[in-house]
Amino acid sequence: MIKLYNSLTRRLEEFIPIDNDNVRMYVCGPTVYDRPHIGNARPAVIFDVLYRLLKYKYKKVTYIRNITDIDDKIYKASKEKHINIKTLTDETTKLYHSDMSLLNVLPVSVEPHATEHIPEIIEFIHKIIASGYAYEANGHVYFDTGRFDKYGQLSNVNERISGARIKISENKRNNADFVLWKPSDDSFPVGWNSPWGKGRPGWHIECSAMSYKYLGEQFDIHGGGCDLIFPHHENEIAQSYSANSKIPAKYWIHNGHVTVNGTKMSKSLSNFYTVNELLAEFPGEAIRLALLMTHYRSPIDFTKNLLIEAKNILNRWYTAIKNTNNCGNDIDEKVLNALYSDLNTPMAIARLSDIVNCINRGQTELIPTFINTTRSLLGLLYVEPKKWFKTTEGLALDEKYINGEIAKRTQAKQNKNYALADEIRKKLLESGIVLEDTLTGTQWKRL
Numbered sequence: 001m002i003k004l005y006n007s008l009t010r011r012l013e014e015f016i017p018i019d020n021d022n023v024r025m026y027v028c029g030p031t032v033y034d035r036p037h038i039g040n041a042r043p044a045v046i047f048d049v050l051y052r053l054l055k056y057k058y059k060k061v062t063y064i065r066n067i068t069d070i071d072d073k074i075y076k077a078s079k080e081k082h083i084n085i086k087t088l089t090d091e092t093t094k095l096y097h098s099d100m101s102l103l104n105v106l107p108v109s110v111e112p113h114a115t116e117h118i119p120e121i122i123e124f125i126h127k128i129i130a131s132g133y134a135y136e137a138n139g140h141v142y143f144d145t146g147r148f149d150k151y152g153q154l155s156n157v158n159e160r161i162s163g164a165r166i167k168i169s170e171n172k173r174n175n176a177d178f179v180l181w182k183p184s185d186d187s188f189p190v191g192w193n194s195p196w197g198k199g200r201p202g203w204h205i206e207c208s209a210m211s212y213k214y215l216g217e218q219f220d221i222h223g224g225g226c227d228l229i230f231p232h233h234e235n236e237i238a239q240s241y242s243a244n245s246k247i248p249a250k251y252w253i254h255n256g257h258v259t260v261n262g263t264k265m266s267k268s269l270s271n272f273y274t275v276n277e278l279l280a281e282f283p284g285e286a287i288r289l290a291l292l293m294t295h296y297r298s299p300i301d302f303t304k305n306l307l308i309e310a311k312n313i314l315n316r317w318y319t320a321i322k323n324t325n326n327c328g329n330d331i332d333e334k335v336l337n338a339l340y341s342d343l344n345t346p347m348a349i350a351r352l353s354d355i356v357n358c359i360n361r362g363q364t365e366l367i368p369t370f371i372n373t374t375r376s377l378l379g380l381l382y383v384e385p386k387k388w389f390k391t392t393e394g395l396a397l398d399e400k401y402i403n404g405e406i407a408k409r410t411q412a413k414q415n416k417n418y419a420l421a422d423e424i425r426k427k428l429l430e431s432g433i434v435l436e437d438t439l440t441g442t443q444w445k446r447l
């Protein structure tokens, strides 16, 4: 039995799908204007593990993760970088895909783009207006939070609203009303025609319209980072409920936030890590494991020490299986139960390390189940052990260069120039390459 913590009921609940033959999950994806950072990677990896777990247990899982390609941050970045908007969003989407695939995040079932769903978004706004929960004012359409008495049920945010009664916009009826459609004047770089004039949708409405299109009025899981609980997910519930009289998802799952070296990530501080920067120093698998070593609901403080720790764990795991790549079909029950228990990845990782201890004590029969469990459920150990120790992924050096340096060192030794030989060994070590002199020549592996 899978148990998940539901942010909507604030309880740990048994997961019972609406349709056993097709489990449906929607996760809010990235706004595409910049390279993904470690805060973007956390939900991608967490929900990838949940996706793998659901796929293991159920026949079919439909997983939707959107691409937000309508956002004022995009237009600002396009202007600053002097890049065409479409080029910027296309290129950033590509970078997101390539960085996430290096973290072994599986592709999702459908990845809808907001710009490709304007008719659906307009249609959804129409439904909300028709049901009496939205109003038009000066080319804007607002959701009327004053009419929706369930507003605040997910985030418990009513107190916050009552504390801020200042009317911030002339057009709004209530301070908490949020925009479904806003006007784009002629000088604005994007705009679509609508019954309310030329404009563009607000952010929240895209997820309501696209989740409805691909998953229907009600689906199983809606996920994202905890910073999305308010206002984004609260507003999605308000929109979808007023259009369809149903809360769009049964289970609302949120991962905790990411800090770096103890503080909130900020581009102005020196603690902003893009996934790409980290991949230059660490293999994707170490980044993935580092993100899974903390329970998904807890905040995570991301440091390079955490990555070194993750890499050492992987070195131990790969060492234990280095003479085989025999992946079985069985799944370790204890790892499975840890994941069934609100996706307890730290417990699953501890169990996997226990299995490694047993393998090291001679229980090599555990290897096939160990590999299969780790690979299929956690998305780790996906390279051949030999490749892991030799991989140049995440290194500034390529294999040709390393082999060239080894040849130079061998020559230096033959010439009895031990100072040069030592210097080459030291230089490679500084770049994360360890040399081992064996009877058959010099071998290299990663530190």
Ligand SMILES: [Zn+2]
Residues within 6 Å of the ligand: 027, 028, 029, 207, 232
């Ligand atoms: Zn969303």
